[in-house]
Amino acid sequence: MSSPRMTEPPAGRTRMEDIARLAGVSVSTVSRALAGSPRVTGDTRERIEAAVRETGYVVNQVAQGLRLQRSRQLLVLLPTIANPFFAEVVQGIEEAAGAAGYGVLVGSTEGDPAREAVLARQLLTGVVDGLVLLTGRLPDGLDAPARAGQVVAVSETIEGIDLPTVAIDNQAAARAAVDHLIALGHRRIAHIAGPRGNVLTAQRIAGWSVAAGRDAALVFGDFTMASGEAAMADLLARSSSPTAVFCANDEMAIGAIKAARDAGLRVPEDLSVIGFDDISFAAFTYPPLTTIRQPRRAFGAAAVAALLDGHSPPNLAYTLIIRASTAPPKG
Amino acid sequence: MSSPRMTEPPAGRTRMEDIARLAGVSVSTVSRALAGSPRVTGDTRERIEAAVRETGYVVNQVAQGLRLQRSRQLLVLLPTIANPFFAEVVQGIEEAAGAAGYGVLVGSTEGDPAREAVLARQLLTGVVDGLVLLTGRLPDGLDAPARAGQVVAVSETIEGIDLPTVAIDNQAAARAAVDHLIALGHRRIAHIAGPRGNVLTAQRIAGWSVAAGRDAALVFGDFTMASGEAAMADLLARSSSPTAVFCANDEMAIGAIKAARDAGLRVPEDLSVIGFDDISFAAFTYPPLTTIRQPRRAFGAAAVAALLDGHSPPNLAYTLIIRASTAPPKG
DNA sequence: GGCGGTCATACAAACGATTGCACGCGACGG
DNA sequence: CCGTCGCGTGCAATCGTTTGTATGACCGCC
Numbered sequence: 001m002s003s004p005r006m007t008e009p010p011a012g013r014t015r016m017e018d019i020a021r022l023a024g025v026s027v028s029t030v031s032r033a034l035a036g037s038p039r040v041t042g043d044t045r046e047r048i049e050a051a052v053r054e055t056g057y058v059v060n061q062v063a064q065g066l067r068l069q070r071s072r073q074l075l076v077l078l079p080t081i082a083n084p085f086f087a088e089v090v091q092g093i094e095e096a097a098g099a100a101g102y103g104v105l106v107g108s109t110e111g112d113p114a115r116e117a118v119l120a121r122q123l124l125t126g127v128v129d130g131l132v133l134l135t136g137r138l139p140d141g142l143d144a145p146a147r148a149g150q151v152v153a154v155s156e157t158i159e160g161i162d163l164p165t166v167a168i169d170n171q172a173a174a175r176a177a178v179d180h181l182i183a184l185g186h187r188r189i190a191h192i193a194g195p196r197g198n199v200l201t202a203q204r205i206a207g208w209s210v211a212a213g214r215d216a217a218l219v220f221g222d223f224t225m226a227s228g229e230a231a232m233a234d235l236l237a238r239s240s241s242p243t244a245v246f247c248a249n250d251e252m253a254i255g256a257i258k259a260a261r262d263a264g265l266r267v268p269e270d271l272s273v274i275g276f277d278d279i280s281f282a283a284f285t286y287p288p289l290t291t292i293r294q295p296r297r298a299f300g301a302a303a304v305a306a307l308l309d310g311h312s313p314p315n316l317a318y319t320l321i322i323r324a325s326t327a328p329p330k331g
Numbered sequence: 332m333s334s335p336r337m338t339e340p341p342a343g344r345t346r347m348e349d350i351a352r353l354a355g356v357s358v359s360t361v362s363r364a365l366a367g368s369p370r371v372t373g374d375t376r377e378r379i380e381a382a383v384r385e386t387g388y389v390v391n392q393v394a395q396g397l398r399l400q401r402s403r404q405l406l407v408l409l410p411t412i413a414n415p416f417f418a419e420v421v422q423g424i425e426e427a428a429g430a431a432g433y434g435v436l437v438g439s440t441e442g443d444p445a446r447e448a449v450l451a452r453q454l455l456t457g458v459v460d461g462l463v464l465l466t467g468r469l470p471d472g473l474d475a476p477a478r479a480g481q482v483v484a485v486s487e488t489i490e491g492i493d494l495p496t497v498a499i500d501n502q503a504a505a506r507a508a509v510d511h512l513i514a515l516g517h518r519r520i521a522h523i524a525g526p527r528g529n530v531l532t533a534q535r536i537a538g539w540s541v542a543a544g545r546d547a548a549l550v551f552g553d554f555t556m557a558s559g560e561a562a563m564a565d566l567l568a569r570s571s572s573p574t575a576v577f578c579a580n581d582e583m584a585i586g587a588i589k590a591a592r593d594a595g596l597r598v599p600e601d602l603s604v605i606g607f608d609d610i611s612f613a614a615f616t617y618p619p620l621t622t623i624r625q626p627r628r629a630f631g632a633a634a635v636a637a638l639l640d641g642h643s644p645p646n647l648a649y650t651l652i653i654r655a656s657t658a659p660p661k662g
Numbered sequence: 663g664g665c666g667g668t669c670a671t672a673c674a675a676a677c678g679a680t681t682g683c684a685c686g687c688g689a690c691g692g
Numbered sequence: 693c694c695g696t697c698g699c700g701t702g703c704a705a706t707c708g709t710t711t712g713t714a715t716g717a718c719c720g721c722c
Contacts (some may be wrong), residue, residue: 006480013456013457015679026701027679027680028680032681056472058455059456059679061452061453062679063678064679065393065707066679066707067706067707071393075436079416081418082611084415087411087412091441094439098446103449104438105436106412106439107435108425121389121392122392122436125392125393126391127393139389141389164459164671198702225611239580255615257617271345280413284585285616286588286616313366356672357670358709360671360672361708362709362710370669370671375670391709393708394708394710395708395710396677397678397708398677398709398710398711443676457669471676666719669695669716669718670715671717672714672716675713682703682704685697685700687698687699689696689697690695691694691697692695692696
């Protein structure tokens with residue numbers, strides 16, 4: 001019934017010494033052969049390679065990491081793996097890192113500082129060489145590695161430290177979203193924002209309010225669909241409800257559309273909705289969602305370039321994607 | 332302009348030796364103190380703890396891993412991080428693993444065997460102690476660790492090897508989905524399946540065909556929304572189009588709904604659609620999606636239990652979630 | 663006061679790789 | 693015939709921990 005539990009004593013893996021014995025050489029020679037050194041040649045090299053093939057030997061990355069003080073691995077920290085926005089950023093990172101011979105691991109913090117600390121330790125203790133933060137926060141104790149160029153922020157600026165940061169100009173992008181609504185003729189443009197205290201939230205609010213006006217309606221959400229739905233319901237219950245709403249991400253926009261429909265409103269005829277991010281689902285909502293696209297694969301590539309080559313990343317370009325959830329207001 | 336690139340030589344981290352010097356004891360004593368051994372007490376212990384606090388020291392996991400042959404980390408391999416179905420499974424794993432003192436890392440294979448191999452190496456060389464496979468495939472060279480109980484499959488059975496597997500009865504679940512449609516009065520029930528050659532695909536086809544009949548229409552997709560859309564368009568172009576369609580996952584169902592709507596059909600009045608998985612977006616589609624829910628957090632917990640305690644997992648329970656995308660056929 | 667017993671601490675050998683340096687061997691030239 | 697050079701290989705130290713065993717201090721007891 002019960003399988004062989006993950007045994008405390010690990011399987012006796014084949015070591016370099018085993019290869020050396022099989023090939024009749026010393027461990028150093030094996031190591032050099034595997035590293036591709038020109039110092040080991042001909043017959044010796046062949047015997048070693050044969051032994052490796054035969055045993056399926058792979059070098060122990062833990063021992064290698066200890067000796068070299070380098071793992072050739074990157075860790076991506078994100079708030080939650082459940083948000084599809086991060087997925088494509090990760091894919092971009094994987095692509096660029098892979099091309100440079102680096103592996104990529106992902107850690108999900110769920111906003112929990114304890115989990116953050118555990119994951120940050122992977123960098124502090126050399127399990128990984130670099131950290132990509134999509135969390136908007138620098139975990140404790142990472143100031144030194146950050147100054148050493150081992151940490152880069154993506155999508156969201158991190159306050160209190162000068163980190164290379166890969167992002168778009170969020171304020172300008174938010175303003176572009178609102179300008180689109182204004183160009184359609186909207187005047188009462190509400191905003192469903194991210195959580196308070198979040199840098200992205202503040203930047204997008206800033207971009208929205210400068211275009212939408214000071215007295216426009218603002219509700220805070222938490223980037224989930226459920227929060228977008230609740231926020232929209234809140235907005236619709238007010239005395240003068242908006243003709244358009246700008247949501248700080250696509251998931252909240254999807255929630256907002258649902259709330260509007262449940263209240264008997266048609267989108268976009270009665271209410272225009274614009275999102276942010278252009279996650280894959282945005283093109284498949286009903287109606288398809290107008291949104292601001294962030295260049296996620298480019299984010300990933302720029303992040304890796306920053307870590308590996310020390311390039312300091314420029315602001316990347318966003319794009320307004322006009323679909324069918326926005327239209328001129330009635331009347 | 333350019334930040335300090337991720338320096339080849341790593342920062343000189345504080346080692347246990349530094350703590351020992353600060354506390355005026357030997358390295359062994361520090362090690363024992365940190366491990367909570369009762370052999371080091373009183374004043375000595377306090378001096379050590381003070382030094383640790385002062386320096387922010389954390390033990391080097393690479394060295395520790397080498398010495399102990401154990402990392403207390405699990406790696407989750409998934410085909411793509413972009414599919415939200417996996418997100419909640421990962422959360423369940425993180426929860427259960429965290430409670431047992433294990434960390435969780437995630438690797439995305441993108442269906443690429445090379446990437447699979449690189450990630451599998453993490454297990455082979457002791458970077459992680461256990462592997463959770465959501466990929467439906469056992470990477471090369473993992474037979475030994477698999478037999479040692481270091482590998483568990485989740486959601487999808489892996490062929491060719493007897494691995495502890497956490498899943499639902501996919502055939503029965505598919506059949507339950509189709510039975511729901513039949514109960515509503517449908518008789519022409521098509522299926523949009525996953526990719527050919529996939530075990531899940533076969534199981535769900537089996538469940539569908541036994542209930543829907545031999546001559547019902549079948550189209551293959553690849554679990555993406557775009558493929559669901561294309562498959563539905565294909566189905567609608569046929570001479571006798573179905574009154575209901577069972578999709579092998581929610582994303583294809585979302586694509587199918589879009590295709591139906593674009594063809595001028597109303598869901599569910601003209602076409603019923605049922606999905607599979609109950610991803611978070613399923614409740615927010617229009618109309619909200621009827622689907623089969625897989626117990627994802629339970630998947631995670633059972634996977635960890637299998638790895639850590641050697642429990643061999645039972646089949647878990649699925650649930651039919653009836654929302655608004657299914658209804659009796661017209662006429 | 664000497665001896666055995668306890669207790670806290672230190673020494674040193676692993677874990678599995680990499681690499682500077684030294685060494686052995688064959689060939690070649692003087 | 694011997695010294696030297698070059699080339700391939702091996703020795704041993706190292707990376708930062710953990711842990712079995714040795715050591716030394718101190719105590720009480722006879």
